Amino acid sequence: EPGSSEDSAEPKMAGADGDDSLYPIAVLIDELRNEDVQLRLNSIKKLSTIALALGVERTRTELLPFLTDTIYDEDEVLLALAEQLGNFTMLVGGPEYVHCLLPPLESLATVEETVVRDKAVESLRKISQEHSPVDLEVHFEPLVKRLASGDWFTSRTSACGLFSVCYPRVSSTVKAEIRQHFRTLCSDDTPMVRRAAASKLGEFAKVLELDYVKSDIIPLFTALASDEQDSVRLLAVEACVSIATLLPQEDLETLVMPTLRQAAEDKSWRVRYMVADKFSELQKAVGPEITKNDLVPAFQNLLKDCEAEVRAAAANKVKEFCENLPEDGRETIIMTHILPCVKELVSDTNQHVKSALASVIMGLSTILGKDNTIEHLLPLFLAQLKDECPEVRLNIISNLDCVNEVIGIRQLSQSLLPAIVELAEDAKWRVRLAIIEYMPLLAGQLGVEFFDEKLNSLCMAWLVDHVYAIREAATCNLMKLVEKFGAEWAQNTIVPKVLGMANDPNYLHRMTTLFCINALSEACGQEITTKHMLPVVLKMSNDQVANVRFNVAKCLQKIGPVLDNNALQTEVKPVLEKLAADQDMDVKYFAQEAISVLALA
């Protein structure tokens, strides 16, 4: 247990001479060099324990140089090391000495493996905050410069992530140097480095003074956005969001919009995809005027893009885009510009596009209001409810509640009920499941009469579904219905049907009877349970299928609390005792469990 040694502030001689307090630390240190990777890994993960035991000075003068030398190890060990060093400030003596951590992290920031490098950069960013402004210039910034001018691309890639953390806290001369380094990396001839720079462009822009955003960042942004590699261009789109947020409205048109317009029509679908994917953020960043003039047509184009990937990404944003449109003129824009495209997407050839649309389209009803929803959206919902792709149907059903709020359940059920009834028998069980989950809400809104007439038979049919998940959900649904409509309704409409299944030749259906009783007994109350359900359960204890018998035992345990003591003693107890002597192990087990839970022994 290394913990014991953590308390000793001053490490003392360990081992042969008798003081064993450092023995576990000695083992850990030894294991840092073990041949077995797992042992090295374990040891590295306890590095803070080692450092604590060694004290701050030895950690600085011995442990860190040793670790700096070991940087040829397995990537997994290096990853753990990179992570540990990010939390090492106190262990080397606090902010005053934090720069001691730089050499090992610098080496880690140059290794090939991306995860190790990223972790090293993360730790460097973390400890940069703990440097004093002076140390930052004396120790940290030179490291960034070394990385930025490294031979191999890995160090230059890592440098990209470090500019933004030191920039705000250094003198203006050093700031100018940092900007210069960043500029150089943005036009590096290795695409990996340009990608790294492009992905940090937004972050870097945020810490720059506005004038430099305009004079430095904008040209870099424009250049990266027209890079020969689409993998670089698409990262510039991401940066576009941050940059646009930083600039005053009057500069957006000249500084950002030409590039954004070009990205939205890029010849590579990956770039257009990125624009579609970031559309809501872009919309917020450029503000309502530009949205109206520029983004609306761009969005229309993306919704009509020739690649399904792009259309799907854009379809996903339909609701958010419409929501965020400026309120005056919103309805007109949606009705005249967006809705026609949406209509086309409903019958898109690609199921992912339709499915993406189905997951958000219902949200339009809140924006457009009751009348527009009934007139324009309902037909689309209906079409999607009947779509050949189950995911599309599912997405519509799962979002029925937003429409419900707008047009009311009666209107909704009148127009959608036929489709819902059809879906209740859908071939895909997940679709049936989604419909079942919607039943209690429908039932509550529609009332008993309407329910009995239109939906009751469906609910009963699900009880004998061939998928267990559906039978289970159907059982749960019955319970919720009884909670809504009351015990009397249950006795008249549900209980007879449920109990009838006890004689079904299929044992799965007989078990469903038991599951329903489990779920319903409480809601139905003592009288119905004792008079109607209990006899059936007891009779089923003679079932030839062991699964039914042990479910009888479970069921008796479950409904026991609802019964009175007389019924328990005279009816339940003898049956459970009989089952406790059953040939089948499981039946015995559950019978005994029921006896003990109900205290009938």
Place this chain on the structure above:
Amino acid sequence: MIGQLCCLSVTHAVTSVEDALQQVPPTPPMSAISASEKVDGFTRKSMRKAQKQKKSQGSSQFRTQSSLVELSPLPQLKDAPSTEQQDLFTQKLQQCCMLFDFMDTVTDLKSKEIKRAALNELVDYVSTNRGVLTEAAYPEIINMISTNIFRTLPPSENPDFDPEEDEPTLEASWPHTQLVYEFLLRFLENPDFQPSMAKRYIDQKFVLQLLELFDSEDPRERDFLKTILHRIYGKFLGLRAFIRKQINNNFLRFIYETDHFNGVAELLEILGSIINGFALPLKAEHKQFLMKVLIPMHTAKSLALFHAQLAYCIVQFLEKDPTLTEPVIRGLLKFWPKTCSQKEVMFLGEIEEILDVIEPTQFKKVQEPLFKQISKCVANPHFQVAERALYFWNNEYILSLIEENIDKVLPIMFGSLYRISKEHWNPTIVALVYNVLKTLMEMNSVLFDELTSSYKAERQRPKAHQKLDIMPRVIKPFLKLWDSSEPQ
């Protein structure tokens, strides 16, 4: 007469498309699908895959072109008087810049056929005639080729495409694209082809775009690209370093960023022949490529798809410069697969290829770490791994190396071999191990007997005595640490 020719070539085109489709395995009969749909709504993965394979054609779609004009056939090149041929050649090249949507199989049939016939003629024209590659023709030719083949590849239809299991999506526009590639190849191979004239058009940007196409899922396209890039590398000395560097970048991106690139095997194949031609001593750039790109490529998930080409490149390097053997083998040992037996078998295969060409002095440098790994492989419960490692003892050259260093190799191997000869579940492995033990015994029976008795003694020692009761070996950098902490 012309009409008749057209008809003939149309049939030809159709057959070739059918040939391509026949490579796709027949989709399961419809009844199978509906039957399983009855069981449960959601389709099984195998079924979904089967259904996807039905539409195994894709095409990068072009941005809507401004209204398509219907093509009208031009006179045949061979019928034109020689003074007008060059003009007609240019006209045909321009005509072939028109692009068509092949995902739509009903529209523009007539125009598509006119373009196809024209392309066929162009291929013929540059392969059989001399003096057709005038200076003015180069830009027209490159323009036609660029317009047709350079495009953003479409998103993969099957995001979890498994190149080993699934059928690739074929390029729908192949009836035209194939001919354009054919034309490019014939153009490059034409005896009149002049790199000095072409280099204004076949430049870095051209090569970069060509390299991007190597990610095509269509193996037919990648095959053409391979030959074409190889020709360009051969003819354009000024582009060589650039091509190598870009391949380098592609590979680094593949290893560290995307883990996906369809043309790795093809690019490695080109590199294999490039490495072959490297001058000695090897430049630092090339060594860096070996150690920082080729070796890490062994970590790729899809290694099986290009391992043969990769191993070939590695061996080429070692044949050029044997001193690279030690770093290469240490690199392979570093990336040795931990859980994937299939990859482990490939690694063993590559090690054998390396051992086939290794120099005895280099062998001595790596034998210890190498045979530690081989000893683990031999004891692998996966019989294919164990078997592959044991096959090393069928290799005469490796046997001679082992024999020469038996005092080092045998102690490393002995424990594993002895143990699995008793414990391995697979009888074939046990039989192989007996043979190996016998061979090793014959090499040095005294050492063998010593190891046998010490092994047995070790096993007999009661476990309790093995408990750590001595101070662990304190590592060197920390010796002073312990000294200085002596009580003062």
